[in-house]
Amino acid sequence: MEPARPTETEAEITVKDLTMAYGSYVLMRDLSFSIRRASIFIIMGGSGSGKSTLLRHMIGLKEPAKGDILYGNESFTQADPADRERMLRRVGILFQSGALFSSLTLAENVGLALEEFTELRPAEIREVASLKLSLVGLKGFEDFYPAQISGGMQKRAGLARAMALDPAILYFDEPSAGLDPISSRRLDELILELRESLGTTIVVVTHELASIFTIGDDCVFLDPETRTMIATGNPRELRDHSDDPKVRTFLRRGDDGQASNEQERERG
Amino acid sequence: MKLERLPQGALRVRLAGAWGLASGLPSFDPIRRELASEPPPGRVTFDVGELKEWDSGVLSFLVRIEDLCSERGVATDRDSLPDGLRRLIALAEAVPETKDAKQEEKRPSFLERIGLGAQGVGSGAVEMVHFLGEAAGSFARLLRGRARFRGVDLFLLIQDAGAQALPIVSLISFLVGLILAFVGAVQLEQFGAQIYVANLVGIAMAREMGAMMAAIIMAGRTGAAYAAQIGTMRVNQEIDALVTMGLPPIDFLVLPRMLALCLMMPLLAVFADFVGMIGGGVVGVSMLDLPPIVYYQQSASAVDLVDFATGIFKASIFGVLIAFSGCLRGMQCGNNASAVGDAATSAVVTGIVMIIVTDAMLTVLFNIFGI
Numbered sequence: 001m002e003p004a005r006p007t008e009t010e011a012e013i014t015v016k017d018l019t020m021a022y023g024s025y026v027l028m029r030d031l032s033f034s035i036r037r038a039s040i041f042i043i044m045g046g047s048g049s050g051k052s053t054l055l056r057h058m059i060g061l062k063e064p065a066k067g068d069i070l071y072g073n074e075s076f077t078q079a080d081p082a083d084r085e086r087m088l089r090r091v092g093i094l095f096q097s098g099a100l101f102s103s104l105t106l107a108e109n110v111g112l113a114l115e116e117f118t119e120l121r122p123a124e125i126r127e128v129a130s131l132k133l134s135l136v137g138l139k140g141f142e143d144f145y146p147a148q149i150s151g152g153m154q155k156r157a158g159l160a161r162a163m164a165l166d167p168a169i170l171y172f173d174e175p176s177a178g179l180d181p182i183s184s185r186r187l188d189e190l191i192l193e194l195r196e197s198l199g200t201t202i203v204v205v206t207h208e209l210a211s212i213f214t215i216g217d218d219c220v221f222l223d224p225e226t227r228t229m230i231a232t233g234n235p236r237e238l239r240d241h242s243d244d245p246k247v248r249t250f251l252r253r254g255d256d257g258q259a260s261n262e263q264e265r266e267r268g
Numbered sequence: 269m270k271l272e273r274l275p276q277g278a279l280r281v282r283l284a285g286a287w288g289l290a291s292g293l294p295s296f297d298p299i300r301r302e303l304a305s306e307p308p309p310g311r312v313t314f315d316v317g318e319l320k321e322w323d324s325g326v327l328s329f330l331v332r333i334e335d336l337c338s339e340r341g342v343a344t345d346r347d348s349l350p351d352g353l354r355r356l357i358a359l360a361e362a363v364p365e366t367k368d369a370k371q372e373e374k375r376p377s378f379l380e381r382i383g384l385g386a387q388g389v390g391s392g393a394v395e396m397v398h399f400l401g402e403a404a405g406s407f408a409r410l411l412r413g414r415a416r417f418r419g420v421d422l423f424l425l426i427q428d429a430g431a432q433a434l435p436i437v438s439l440i441s442f443l444v445g446l447i448l449a450f451v452g453a454v455q456l457e458q459f460g461a462q463i464y465v466a467n468l469v470g471i472a473m474a475r476e477m478g479a480m481m482a483a484i485i486m487a488g489r490t491g492a493a494y495a496a497q498i499g500t501m502r503v504n505q506e507i508d509a510l511v512t513m514g515l516p517p518i519d520f521l522v523l524p525r526m527l528a529l530c531l532m533m534p535l536l537a538v539f540a541d542f543v544g545m546i547g548g549g550v551v552g553v554s555m556l557d558l559p560p561i562v563y564y565q566q567s568a569s570a571v572d573l574v575d576f577a578t579g580i581f582k583a584s585i586f587g588v589l590i591a592f593s594g595c596l597r598g599m600q601c602g603n604n605a606s607a608v609g610d611a612a613t614s615a616v617v618t619g620i621v622m623i624i625v626t627d628a629m630l631t632v633l634f635n636i637f638g639i
């Protein structure tokens with residue numbers, strides 16, 4: 001079911017005054033941004049700045065210390081479990097490690113959601129699963145177990161699983177980490193393709209500059225030093241016009257005056 | 269290494285020969301002593317004219333000298349070092365230490381540790397009760413037909429906890445029956461009451477040992493496996509994936525495991541009862557010269573259905589406890605590989621403690637009600 005495609009400027013996801021904390025340790029505060037429907041939104045920042053944690057907040061794996069997250073106009077944070085489940089049914093997630101179910105084959109991994117949430121018959125489920133796998137270039141690997149394929153292939157299989165129910169929103173946590181440059185480019189193309197063909201709203205956590213500039217429509221930059229976001233906007237514009245030296249440094253691979261601190265942290 | 273004072277009050281460190289990590293580094297004390305002596309050297313220079321080979325051993329030595337000198341405000345003369353070493357030292361010093369990276373680790377005082385320990389017990393108990401509540405909720409959903417798990421999973425779990433556990437359960441309960449009979453035989457023989465070995469073994473196996481031994485084996489075998497499986501899934505973010513897919517792990521993973529053990533444990537226990545009695549019979553026949561048919565008849569008259577029923581009842585409770593502790597520890601698992609090992613160990617310990625405590629309580633209860 002293709003979602004009716006409303007105006008492209010409508011906010012699909014809104015993060016309002018979010019404070020993230022582990023116990024009494026405040027990781028980030030005052031995060032506010034919104035993600036337009038059918039756009040590709042990048043969350044960036046050095047390692048350990050809290051990108052994955054932000055993602056966990058947006059999909060309900062962690063409760064905000066303060067603030068709210070809205071899907072459309074509906075609060076996700078205050079919703080009861082049944083409503084949350086309904087909202088998450090429109091969401092697909094590619095976890096940082098792929099998170100494939102190791103006891104299931106790739107086809108079963110992709111088919112699991114179909115099996116549980118649709119009325120499809122087993123043969124049809126297998127057909128759909130194998131179609132999704134072929135979209136990510138894994139045709140013929142239906143009966144492999146996750147342990148039998150490479151890390152990059154696991155990531156792509158994870159993507160196929162995330163797309164199983166044709167989600168309106170896709171989250172990616174560092175999709176290109178651990179991929180070779182060619183696979184990582186192909187993944188970028190796939191992400192663009194998904195947005196163009198299905199109008200999917202896509203949220204990507206990454207610090208691959210190449211991807212950021214190729215696919216990003218908007219971005220938010222998390223700064224661990226001030227413990228908040230220090231920039232939002234189009235990544236190419238931020239690179240050229242941001243008045244914050246840290247953002248410029250990050251987006252220009254560190255060759256902007258002050259030493260390559262960000263890059264050092266990247267590697268760490 | 270040689271140290272010498274130059275006329276202008278400078279200290280010259282002369283490095284010679286081959287320096288390497290493999291051959292060990294010389295003591296640092298002479299330099300420390302020189303730097304602390306009166307009057308302190310104005311500067312430190314290096315002479316590496318005779319240095320033949322070096323690796324990062326020399327580097328760490330030099331960096332220590334640098335650190336010590338800058339602490340004492342003594343200048344060092346790096347120009348005398350070879351180019352490669354100089355660059356490496358500069359690199360080592362270029363990045364200031366990230367303050368955030370060092371976790372403050374204050375060792376708590378004795379009283380504090382007691383307090384933290386007590387809090388830990390408290391919060392552990394709260395978590396356990398919470399998990400129990402969730403498991404009960406999941407069971408209620410099962411009864412209403414709303415719990416989501418895969419039938420295939422349940423089937424595989426039942427197979428693993430049932431048929432595949434038979435060999436080890438047989439071996440152990442056979443030996444336990446043997447031991448019981450042996451200990452009993454020595455005592456009963458003194459009164460010429462050898463025949464009552466059959467009663468002893470039969471009743472002990474049916475009421476207690478069959479269920480208990482099966483439970484302890486399953487705690488070590490299956491409880492630990494559950495904790496490791498679920499713990500690995502946690503580390504691998506598979507649990508997160510399930511949650512966000514709308515498949516609650518408590519239904520999807522925990523419930524089938526509880527069902528499998530709760531269904532299979534009674535069968536294992538009954539099986540263990542009989543194998544144990546056979547073990548007792550072997551002792552009775554071979555050591556006490558009782559004819560097999562007599563031993564059989566004595567056993568049959570000694571053990572009634574109520575004895576079996578109590579054992580079976582206990583066994584299914586134990587099954588739930590084993591699955592409960594295995595799944596609980598798996599779900600509580602931290603997010604690294606070594607935490608999985610801890611979870612498995614902890615599952616076995618928790619499981620066995622729960623089994624024995626529950627057994628004691630049930631035995632007392634049965635006694636009060638005269639069952």
Ligand SMILES: Nc1ncnc2c1ncn2[C@@H]1O[C@H](COP(=O)(O)OP(=O)(O)O)[C@@H](O)[C@H]1O
Pocket residue numbers: 022027045046047048049050051052053054
């Ligand atoms: N479960 C946790 N408990 C406590 N602190 C955590 C936990 N998970 C992550 N952190 C801390 O939160 C910070 C951000 O982590 P994360 O969101 O994974 O960063 P990123 O994805 O940007 O690399 C890290 O400094 C980490 O130490």
Ligand SMILES: [Mg+2]
Pocket residue numbers: 051052053096173174
């Ligand atoms: Mg991360």
